[in-house]
Amino acid sequence: MGDSVISTTPDPGNPWPRDMLLTIENGAQTLLDLLWVREAWALDPVGEDLPPVLVDTPDRETGGSGADRARWSVAWPALWGACLAHAGSQPDPRAIERLHDPSIPQAERRALLEQVSGPSWRDEFGDAAFTRRYDEWTSARFDEITSPEVLRRSPERERLEQLVPAWRAGLTTIVEIPCRGTFTRRVGPYGLLVTAETRSEPDGYAAALSSFA
Incomplete structure (x- = not known):
């Protein structure tokens, strides 16, 4: 599932x-990957500002090794922070424009792709952590965010x-992340992180937006 990006522009009147x-x-696929891996593989990351659990809890994976889980748990908080920072940043239009040039060297193209896509x-x-259950979970997630009811919502205009x-x-x-409860965080100079629950609840969303100004 690719990123679902909605741009909201003004209407007359x-x-x-x-x-x-x-x-x-x-x-944001990089964030969804991390959230799914944390719960599906029962990781135990330690950090002061980690997001809450998913609303739709994935089935637990039973393979792998304890050593893998321990290594993944240690790496999870820093990787979450890096992926979140990229998701909340403004893309560099020069890098995107440069990628459209078919004549650029492969090494430069790889560096630009890493810059645009960010860490993951x-x-x-x-891909070792991602199983058939992950595909099923992301497919259900895609159906949810593209449902007519969700697409009709306009919490920003409200x-x-x-x-x-x-x-x-x-x-x-x-x-927006599909996690339980309230978890509002400023992400750099341009971004705001909220849960789906916060964005769908008028008073909660008003408070979240007010926290940025």
Whole structure:
């Protein structure tokens, strides 16, 4: 499943500022990979600011070794922080434009791809952790975020009073994760992390947006 990115732009007669463009990132694959691996493989990462558990708990994997789980648990917090920072950042348009040049050397192309795509679990550990259950979980997740009910929702338009000041303070990207409860964090100068529950709850979302401004 690829990233699900929604850009919200103004309609005639709507109070949405004419030049405000916002990205809602509710399918960041690198983050979903980490969240699934943590629970499916019963990892026990230690950190001061780790996200809550998933709403849809995946089935537990039974293969692998205790040594793998221990190694993965140790690496998980730092990798989460790096992937989250990239998900909340602004892409470099020069790097993206450069990638469209077919004449650039392969080494430069690989470096640009790494810059644009950011760090990931797969780059660090390969595909060994991902099984058929992962494919089933991500397929169900894709069906959920592309359902007509979800696509009809417009929580940003319903919270313009809080959104506009946040945007003026630098907010360009809202990263949504399918985790339980409330977990709102500022991600660098441009991003805000929220849970799906927070974004769907008007008062909770208003408070989350107000925390950025």
